[in-house]
Amino acid sequence: MCLNWSGFAKIKYTIFKSKEGNIFVIQDKFHDKILNEILLRRKAQMLQWYGEVNTENELEKEIEKFKWLGEQEVLSEAEVMQKISEAEYLLSKEDTALTLQ
Template sequence: MLITQRRFSNTFTFTFEPDTLTYSRTDAYGSHSFELPYGSIGMDPHRTTERNATLFNGGILLSVWGLAQAGYALAHGDPLGIIFLFPGIACFLLHVLTKIELTSLGSDAGEIVLLHDKQHDRIMETIQERRKKQLLEWYGNINFANDPEEEIRKFHWLHSQHLISEGQLQQIITTIRNADIEGMDGIDDSIPPQQ
């Protein structure tokens, strides 16, 4: 599945493969892309706003130039000299109007950025679902050959990531604590069915 988001000079592309996400971003400063497993994406989103700094800097420069030109024209009796102020004002207006709202997700490969548009919720839900599935495939089985306390910490972490419920966590802890480690050495046991 491929989803592309575009706004002004920004293009964000998400290619959802069965086990990996290929992400690419292109903007005025260049482009970058990377591929990573869903399980390495952090789900602690940060919302930010980006504005075009070139328009802001251009607005300052054109305003200074416009003030000087307008002052000179008005000093020489030309009331139309005020038009020299308009380019700077136009840059500031464009700077305000061209803002983009973004959500950033951390990952092992780099920052993943999503635009706040009609595709935003669909992309977030897809990443969350595939991340949950992959992390449960990686870490969702009880390995009775491991240290019981280490296994319990693993499942506490899965619970902290909202991948298993409190009831499932308690059931898993009970199973680990009650297991006859000698008789179950090396056996994997799947987590209880999803809520």
């Protein structure tokens, strides 16, 4: 006698899409803990990559970058405004130094 267990064992997943492939997180008792860890690591990675003012960029690009980080919920609204102010200060200082030369 052969039983088909697929009808009895339904597993739900949360799926994250990435360039490298999909990540499936089983919705079990560890789901929320795993999800939180993924989001914390994503935030940390994005801050490491994009969280500082790049003085090689134009001011407008830096402003767009920090607004995007806010939309991605990597930075709070207050942090976005702080980073934009920092970019304005640093990049206007760079422009002034170039003008004086």
